[in-house]
Amino acid sequence: MKKTAILFFTIISAIALLFPGCKPKEIKIVSGNLEITIDNKMKSAVNSTFPGAEPFMDQPQPSEYLVTKHLTMLDFALTSFKEEENSDSIGKGKKFIVTGTFEKDDYSLEKQVIIRIYNGFPGMAVYNVRYRNTGNREIQVRQWINNHYEILSPNDQPRFWSFQGGTTNERKDWVLPIDKGFYQRNYLSMTSSDYGGGIPVTDIWRKDAGIAIGHTELVPRELSLPANMDKYSESIEIGVEYEYPGGLTLAENDILTTDETFVMVHQKDYFSSLQLFTRFMKAKGIRFAETEEDAYGSMWCAWGYERNFTLDEIIGTLSKVKELGIRWVGIDDGFQIAEGDWNLDPKKFPNGDIDMRRLVDQIHAQGLKAMIWWSPLAADPGSRILREDPDVLLYNEDWSPRYITWWDAWLMSPAYEGTRKHTREVLDMFLKTWDFDGIKIDGQHVNAVPADYHPDHGLENPEQCIEKLPEFFSMVLHHAREIKPNAVIEICPCGCCMSFHLMPYLNQAVSSDPKSSWQVRLKGKTYKAIIGQTAYYGDHVELMDNANDFATQMGIGAVMGTKFTWPEDNPKASASYLLTAEKEEIWKKWFGLYNQKMLPTGNYLGGLYDIGYDKPEGHVIQKGDTIFYAFYSPDWNGSIELRGLDAGGQYRVIDYVNSIDLGMVKGSKPIIDIGFKQYLLLEVYPE
Numbered sequence: 001m002k003k004t005a006i007l008f009f010t011i012i013s014a015i016a017l018l019f020p021g022c023k024p025k026e027i028k029i030v031s032g033n034l035e036i037t038i039d040n041k042m043k044s045a046v047n048s049t050f051p052g053a054e055p056f057m058d059q060p061q062p063s064e065y066l067v068t069k070h071l072t073m074l075d076f077a078l079t080s081f082k083e084e085e086n087s088d089s090i091g092k093g094k095k096f097i098v099t100g101t102f103e104k105d106d107y108s109l110e111k112q113v114i115i116r117i118y119n120g121f122p123g124m125a126v127y128n129v130r131y132r133n134t135g136n137r138e139i140q141v142r143q144w145i146n147n148h149y150e151i152l153s154p155n156d157q158p159r160f161w162s163f164q165g166g167t168t169n170e171r172k173d174w175v176l177p178i179d180k181g182f183y184q185r186n187y188l189s190m191t192s193s194d195y196g197g198g199i200p201v202t203d204i205w206r207k208d209a210g211i212a213i214g215h216t217e218l219v220p221r222e223l224s225l226p227a228n229m230d231k232y233s234e235s236i237e238i239g240v241e242y243e244y245p246g247g248l249t250l251a252e253n254d255i256l257t258t259d260e261t262f263v264m265v266h267q268k269d270y271f272s273s274l275q276l277f278t279r280f281m282k283a284k285g286i287r288f289a290e291t292e293e294d295a296y297g298s299m300w301c302a303w304g305y306e307r308n309f310t311l312d313e314i315i316g317t318l319s320k321v322k323e324l325g326i327r328w329v330g331i332d333d334g335f336q337i338a339e340g341d342w343n344l345d346p347k348k349f350p351n352g353d354i355d356m357r358r359l360v361d362q363i364h365a366q367g368l369k370a371m372i373w374w375s376p377l378a379a380d381p382g383s384r385i386l387r388e389d390p391d392v393l394l395y396n397e398d399w400s401p402r403y404i405t406w407w408d409a410w411l412m413s414p415a416y417e418g419t420r421k422h423t424r425e426v427l428d429m430f431l432k433t434w435d436f437d438g439i440k441i442d443g444q445h446v447n448a449v450p451a452d453y454h455p456d457h458g459l460e461n462p463e464q465c466i467e468k469l470p471e472f473f474s475m476v477l478h479h480a481r482e483i484k485p486n487a488v489i490e491i492c493p494c495g496c497c498m499s500f501h502l503m504p505y506l507n508q509a510v511s512s513d514p515k516s517s518w519q520v521r522l523k524g525k526t527y528k529a530i531i532g533q534t535a536y537y538g539d540h541v542e543l544m545d546n547a548n549d550f551a552t553q554m555g556i557g558a559v560m561g562t563k564f565t566w567p568e569d570n571p572k573a574s575a576s577y578l579l580t581a582e583k584e585e586i587w588k589k590w591f592g593l594y595n596q597k598m599l600p601t602g603n604y605l606g607g608l609y610d611i612g613y614d615k616p617e618g619h620v621i622q623k624g625d626t627i628f629y630a631f632y633s634p635d636w637n638g639s640i641e642l643r644g645l646d647a648g649g650q651y652r653v654i655d656y657v658n659s660i661d662l663g664m665v666k667g668s669k670p671i672i673d674i675g676f677k678q679y680l681l682l683e684v685y686p687e
Contacts, residue, residue: 032122555630
């Protein structure tokens with residue numbers, strides 16, 4: 001039991017143990033492999049105790065501080081330290097209260113840092129920081145910063161890999177290598193007119209160990225988690241930052257309290273840190289939707305015919321969809337009169353609801369499920385909802401309505417009851433009147449919203465609208481499931497790093513307009529770390545490398561999808577996705593393999609391979625005693641270690657795509673020598 005004791009026992013400096021509540025010269029806190037050292041200026045160093053890991057930082061640094069109008073308040077003289085047993089809704093552990101003062105010129109400020117560690121969350125420490133103006137001079141605060149660290153590079157190539165959970169309108173990769181000259185702000189609110197949101201975690205790792213920081217609030221916050229490596233530096237800077245719009249005045253005895261933040265350490269890539277973060281958030285009260293079995297069914301989307309589709313084209317493709325073994329049919333953008341007027345376009349549906357219901361009935365008659373595309377919170381100029389209730393609009397501070405640039409539409413406030421009423425009516429039409437089985441929610445504007453300055457929306461302050469966005473999607477999920485208990489709800493934020501706070505309200509995630517096969521795999525790893533076995537849709541295979549990379553969807557355990565057209569294209573479509581005889585043979589093979597293996601229902605073992613440093617790139621899914629490996633590389637020739645096997649077992653190795661028996665390996669030496677181009681998919685089982 002010695003190892004367990006080391007894992008959870010918290011080490012305090014000898015002085016602090018002998019004299020609790022006194023002013024020690026140095027404080028040391030340990031949780032699992034996380035080691036925090038705090039000096040007498042309340043600076044801190046965070047390191048790991050993993051065997052062979054080099055230090056992240058060689059001396060304590062200013063880690064929690066304020067930036068004010070006239071100076072940056074960095075050094076706080078440590079005045080007291082207190083350790084307490086702690087037990088709360090999250091679990092049992094320790095609480096450390098560290099207090100100090102800043103005195104300079106006419107300024108006087110007290111800082112208190114409360115650090116909590118939990119027995120059930122080794123390797124993680126949670127921070128609550130507050131400041132009190134103890135002087136008689138006002139302090140003009142511009143910014144607070146928590147968990148600011150400069151992490152040393154051991155000269156890996158690249159120097160670091162990173163997970164960065166902010167959204168950019170360039171739709172950048174969420175997993176990025178970092179070298180000198182790198183900067184990304186990772187702002188978690190609006191980064192342009194209609195882009196924003198994300199996952200409140202930044203993770204930086206090296207070959208030996210990694211460090212993650214972020215916030216643990218139960219609602220979205222307007223924070224930044226920047227990553228900055230100056231071109232002349234050997235270290236990378238990270239932190240959690242909040243900048244006050246217009247500044248904040250702290251008068252005498254006023255208190256500023258930061259959001260709750262955290263730091264954790266880990267090994268390999270970011271998978272384990274996201275898992276631990278999510279488990280902590282669940283302990284705080286976040287509840288994820290239950291996994292829906294129907295969401296694992298593969299998808300054909302009519303978007304190959306684009307907005308000018310005809311009913312005959314969709315109906316004429318159904319037999320081929322069924323023949324290929326695909327389970328879902330998606331009706332995409334173009335059925336409606338306008339965003340905000342979701343009634344049917346009479347040019348396509350001259351008989352209105354009757355025509356759409358007949359289409360859905362024909363889908364069901366083929367034994368298929370039907371999903372409909374929808375972009376909630378968007379209202380085109382002149383749309384019905386704006387005529388009936390113009391107060392649905394979200395207003396900027398200058399009393400201008402918020403514009404969704406991508407959709408050429410206005411943004412509806414998710415906090416306004418009129419918006420929610422309209423939304424429930426649309427869901428009733430989709431799921432009751434038309435009898436669809438699932439909803440694809442689409443648009444980058446659904447991932448985050450700005451502050452709402454409309455005076456009649458019942459908000460305590462404009463920023464409350466930002467926090468209420470998850471409530472809107474909770475309403476969508478629960479209303480849909482009240483109508484159809486097995487309804488599939490997919491949220492597709494159009495390339496954004498999806499808001500963590502919206503993930504509880506879907507039962508199908510999606511790679512969301514990926515720009516490459518790499519994005520499909522890294523997003524898959526991210527979602528599987530956070531939402532586990534909840535279905536992850538790989539989106540249309542036509543969006544991936546060479547427009548046919550089924551191996552990426554298969555290997556990451558994604559639900560397969562396609563938008564082929566058959567037997568011909570819509571003449572008004574901008575591109576061709578025609579299912580030729582040659583392509584049909586490929587499509588049939590992969591959808592057959594998908595239905596045979598059903599890898600999305602397996603357990604993704606994301607901690608076995610580092611998506612950054614390990615070559616070739618590896619992913620693993622376990623189903624019972626069978627393990628499925630997926631490796632990716634432009635051109636590989638060499639040894640590969642099959643990690644995760646029982647050391648005492650012997651295993652048969654099959655290239656299941658090409659039906660090639662590659663022989664046996666021992667679990668004690670699971671090495672194969674092999675060459676491949678692009679991908680290698682293996683099925684390994686004991687004999």
